[in-house]
Amino acid sequence: MINIFYNEWRCFLRNKLFIFFTSFFIILLIVVTYFAIIQNNKQIQSQNEAHNHIRSQWDEIDSTNAHSAAHFGTYAFKSNTILNSLDEGINSVTGVVLRLEGHKQNDVAFSEISQSLEISKFGKLKPSLLFQFIIPLFLIFLSFNSYTSEIASGRLKLLIIQGDSLLKIVFAKIVTILSLSFLLLFLSIFIQYTFNFSSLSFDEILRLVIFFFAYIIYYFIIITLTILLSILFKKSISSLSTMIIVWLLWTVFLPKTIGNFTESISPLPTRFELKSDMKEDRSKGIDGHNPSDERRYQLEKETLEKYNVDSLSQLPINFSGILLQADEEYGNKVWDKHFGNVYSILKEQKRNYQLSGLINPFASIQSLSTGSCGTDLIHHLDFLSKAEIYRRYFVKKLNNEYTFVSTKGENAYLSDNVFFKSINDFNYSTPNFSSVLYYYLYDIIFLFSWILFLIFFVILKSRKLII
């Protein structure tokens, strides 16, 4: 087998067209990866500047009312991971700025895509675009006649007479072409690693490894399927045209139709419906129980009992603060109910889409690619959830100050700069891949199932093949 592998490479290297296209892809990958890193670093820098700018304004707050500071609020900026330069996933369509303030949860706004005219339907020219769309096509063109040309030229018979098994020949062909994709992937990962050597954490290296192997598996599927089709059709041109149609179905058609289908079987509420329902729940109580005036009355009663006083004016604390925090917590419950529902629908849609990996391995590689780069829906929802957790910490801290601390002393209801500075900043970090791995189990299972299925078929066909 190793001899066939060497021989295949020798033939490749003597083929001018192969040399031209391989050199083209190597140069393109180097340029694209390099520029993607530069562009990403520029964006990370711009995000850090915005973050520091907003935080410095917070740190400069003078003596002021803590509740007013809750309205003043802060902003969470969606950060780009280093691996965003490989695959930016959904980052261009999600908002990048989230206002965090008292009383309400806001939507993440200002997506990149809404800031200009439309440019590319397939995203920026990043390594992922090459890995997902263009390199597979190159591999199809390399594979479609690698086996049939052996039959047509009569070499196959010779090789078998010389003692090689048909199966070995087929796998040697697959491994040869796969080794080329290995080279291209390795090159891109290596550049990524070299340029970000100092800033890559262990988790990011692990993510890079997963990214690498996921694509290797995907390419194995593409190459094997192309060769298998050429064995089945016995004609290279039929294999080529079928694989081009398969490529189109996998990369363009199925993602769109299945995406629309998953959305129609698990529909999301419109923003208007969601807001109206939340407003209703907040004023009338969740599901019509415990409306706001009743809640207020109950809270008043409990607080008076707790401090053993008869009226609010006798309280040693600021009741407004208690009321604000209670309202906040009720609002959180309402938000958890409604946005929890939205998040679970989104996750359900993602899961249903991932199931399409059974017929479309592109869905699996896309999910693993964006997942390993931390740029998919799961990571976005993690950002939103952590930002909301921070918002709750932030508002509670201010409400507590307003309730228990700021009532004391001469400057009643005013808190000083030291207090505001003491509130921790929001620093988002991407979750460890191991903690989100279970979201990608379907992708991993389907990719491996495809491998097993194709190997099984190749073995079966190789046994029955009449040369």
Add this chain to the structure above:
Amino acid sequence: MIELKNIYKSFNSNIVLNNLSIKVNSGEIYGLLGANGAGKSTTLNMLLGFLDQDSGTINMIDNKGSTVTSKDGVGYIPENVNLYPYLTGVENLDYFSKIAGLKFTTDQLCNFLLECGLKELDFNKPMSEYSKGMKQKVGIAIAYAKNAKIYLLDEPASGLDPLSSNDLSLLLKKMSKKGATILMASHDIFRVRETCDKIGILKQGTLVKEMFSKDVSSLELESLYLEYMKN
């Protein structure tokens, strides 16, 4: 009539045809024998108008003395007549006639095919189901329907079984009797001897021997051919 006079042709200082002169009279079948690279295909390509000679003259004239150009009075039958596989024999003939600006009724088309030896049963089968011999008959029918005065055949007998090969000889003879001038390039000494009136042996672009087939037996032609090839 086909007449090639003192034809020279070279590609990048490599001489392919060297002072080649051949004359094929009307109603005559001429067989051009030669090894690979001898210049047979170059000669055909020149007659077809795909290549220009460096020097020398080419004349193609019909029975009435009018000049025939490759586009109007010439029929060409390639080595493999793999026409549109999804069209039937009749449809292929119809299509190729139409692109030549000719329009025939279905009956006329069927007649052409019948004349060229195709069985009626096969007329409406897609060509993907045809044997090589059947395809060749359609190829000849295309030339016939075009009322070609000159037939140029490139390795017509290659890959044909003996029966089909014999059919081909008979068909070409039939066409020549109708006045067609036929030039076929081939490796097949036996088939050339059986089919052609005149035979030329081409070696490295030079016509080394020309003879009438009636003057030699197949065995003699073979030893003559081998002799020329070895020297």
Add this chain to the structure above:
Amino acid sequence: MNLNIFLYEAIHFTRSKAKLYSYLFFMSICMLSIFNAYKISNKQTQTILNINEQKEIENQKVLDWFDKSNKGPDDKSWINVEDPYWAIRSTSTYVVKEPSPLMPLGIGQSTQFGFYKKVNRWSSTYDDDIVEEISNYERLINGNIDFSFLIIFLLPVLIIIMTYNINGLEKDFSFHKLISIQNNQVKLWVFTRLIFYLILVLFSVNFLILTVGFFNSGISNIKSVLNLILLSNLYIILFFVVFYFLNTNGKSSSSIAFKMISVWLLFCVIIPGSVHQYVSFQYPVNYMTDFLDVNRKRTYDIFKLDNSNLYTKLLDIHPEISLNKDSLEINLDNKKIRRSISSIVNQMNVDAANEIERQNEEKNRLIRFTYIFNPVSYVQNMWNSCTSTDYDSYKKFRIKLKESIQLRNELLVLEIWKEQKVDKESYQEYLKVLN
């Protein structure tokens, strides 16, 4: 041109199952895309209907207060709708962008923007409640089965499938010489065969555009429909011209297919992708800190200003208010000034939003500059413009929104400073002005 070659191409087309089925499949997908976009458009229309209903209910509630001589809701005694400040605050106003009747022909950027906004005096054109509808971002990235996408990106692939073996199959089977001697104009033969597919494709596309255009909007959008037809036809012809050269010079059908796909990849994926990356490099995503500053820090700074400073700022925006009263002391009425602050903040918001629009416009200028070598993005944006689903259409929506916010603040300040009591008629007048 030989009409027989043209007519015979229909037989070539129908006999070649892959071509026929690809065409039928494509047409079915086109219809599915139109249906799909109808659903999105209807969903937007339904939301707008709900909004109008809600608006009516809210405004009717205030009108009922007037009818019953109430000044506001029972549990909010501080509200007095006879006061212009509370009356105007109580008007429910939405600015909406109605879905374009041609949206079924192109969703464009409509899924990236919000299409309605409830306006209050503090609103701005970049508030976070006018972001896109709640949707699955991964689906947004993969995109919709959109008619414009099908025509701009997938139709060239259909054309490749239908034409890649013209003058290629003949060479694969070595009978191209036969074609040459049967027909002395091979280029014309290729051209005639391509014309068949061109007419087939143009007829199919134009039929769909015209049907949807007239069915959905009668002749009211005739100009846009005709523009779409012109644009799509020129785009399709452009591909045919390129493919004509590949067909005439191709060496085999696989080589023609390879070249055609390379052309498609270059124009539809690589060039737009490179431009996208370059534009993103030149103009990284805008975190809008200037706008955030106005929204937060600078607004709070305004609140800290004393009445005299605020009054000066107000006078800059509304010189009319100085004419209403002759006494400066009255003009410096704390309540009136404080209630008018939103107008000053709005002016800052407008300035900040203008700056964002300017920056975005700079980015768009760079994108437009690339059209010269990036025709696909040009066609895409032109198409979106015809279906009113492009950036500029949403910019118009933002301008409408800006005017509405400005109008509200203007009315609020002038009415507050006029100090007139509001009755039902004047409230109805407010509604009329603000809607």
